[in-house]
Amino acid sequence: MRVIRASAMGYCAGxxxxMEIALRESERGSPVFTEGRLxxxxxxxxxxxxxxxxxxxxAASALRGVINGTTVVLRAHGxxxxxxxxxxxRGLKIADATCPKVKRNQLKTQSLAKxxxxxxxxxxKSHAEIVGLMGYADCITVETAEEAKHEAEKLFSExxxxxxxxxxxxTLATDVYLSAAEAVKEIFSDALVIDTICPATKDRQNAVRELCASVDAVVIVGGKESANTRRLYSIAEASGKAVYxxxxxxxxxxxxxxxxxVGVSAGASTPNEIIDEVENRLLRDRECQ
Ligand code: SF4
Structure with missing residues (x-):
């Protein structure tokens, strides 16, 4: 067996x-929490x-018993x-680990609404990034082009x-985002479409497409709750290759x-050590056969 790694995968800068902010805070000696899953x-x-x-x-109840001076690290999704x-x-010290790209989107959303x-x-709708963004402005949240069209028609009638x-x-797939944007533009031709898909997301998606073209099967490594990893899985699945x-x-x-x-790709929140373990196991088991 040959193992080929995707040209872009694993931890993104955000x-x-x-992780570095959370680890740094943990070394200061005072209690550290992360707001939700970092x-x-x-x-x-x-x-x-x-x-x-x-x-x-x-939950507000989760704050009970958290002492003053405790550090809370805000998640990468904001x-x-x-x-x-x-x-x-509540007197908690904030260490803001919101990814700068997510922060930019939050501020842009706020300024557009203003x-x-x-x-x-x-x-x-239930993803932490969207929930956080919704706090910056009262947006019309949509998941698909059909929903975007429906909501745009509703707004147009009002x-x-x-x-x-x-x-x-x-972390959306570019085609999903563009088709939803196109659906809004069908109704409001002068709608402003902001390019918000992170380059790290695009690189990983393009890399998995390329990878699928040169392998017999693909292994996608990452958290099952990770939206960008699930997207890589869908892209690989669409190629028709066997995907795990x-x-x-x-x-x-x-x-x-x-x-x-076998190709290996991994989401933007997958540590390198796990990717190495997967590759090593694939190669080791080959040697054992
Ligand atoms: S995928 Fe992009 S936006 Fe999301 S955390 Fe990573 S660098 Fe930031």
Whole structure:
């Protein structure tokens, strides 16, 4: 068996930065929490837990018993300004690990809304990034082109002269975002479409497409809750190749060892050590056969 790695995969700059901030805070000696899951990877979260970094969920009740002076690290996906203010008001020290690209989208969304735009926000409604963004402005959230069209028609019937803009979750598949934006433009031809898909997302998506063309099967490594990893899986699946989605090396199925060339790709929140373990296991099992 040959193993080929995707030309772009694993930790993006935003995730790397968030992990570094959390680890740095953990070394200061005072209690450290992360607001929700810092990133979507169980193994990375486990390593933070071992260093005493605990997870604070979004509920107000979770703040009970958290002492003054505790540090709360804001997740790479960002949080709403209301939540940030709530944490500060409780005397907690904020370490903001919001990815700068997500922060830029938050501020852009806020500024568009302040300037009278109706903002269509394309993304998974329950995803932390979208939930955080919704705190910056009252947006029209849509997940698909059909939904975007429906909402745009509704807005048009209420206000045909509405100023509109389209913003997307940073980890969306480009075609999903563009088709939703196109659906809005069908109704509001002068809608502003902001390019919000992160380059790291595009690079990883393009790399997995290229990878699929030169292998017999693909292994996608990453957290099952990671939106960008799930996207890589969908792209690989669409190629028609056999695809396996795993979180850890010991989840590699027997069937993968039957292929001559196996490609490996990983989401933006997958630590390098897990990718190495997957590759090593694929190669080691080959030697054993
Ligand atoms: S994928 Fe892009 S936007 Fe998301 S955390 Fe990474 S660098 Fe930031």
């Amino acid at each position: 995730v790397k930065r968030a 990133i979507h990877n169980p193994k990375a979260l486990e390593s933070l837990k071992k260093r005493g970094v605990r997870e604070l969920d979004g 949080v709403s300004p209301t939540r940030e203010a709530e944490l500060s008001a 300037n009278g735009f109706s903002v269509f926000l394309v993304g998974e 206000n045909p002269r509405a100023k509109t803009a389209v913003i997307g979750q940073t 989605f795993i979180e850890r090396a010991d989840e590699l199925p027997e069937a993968v060892f039957a292929y001559g060339t």
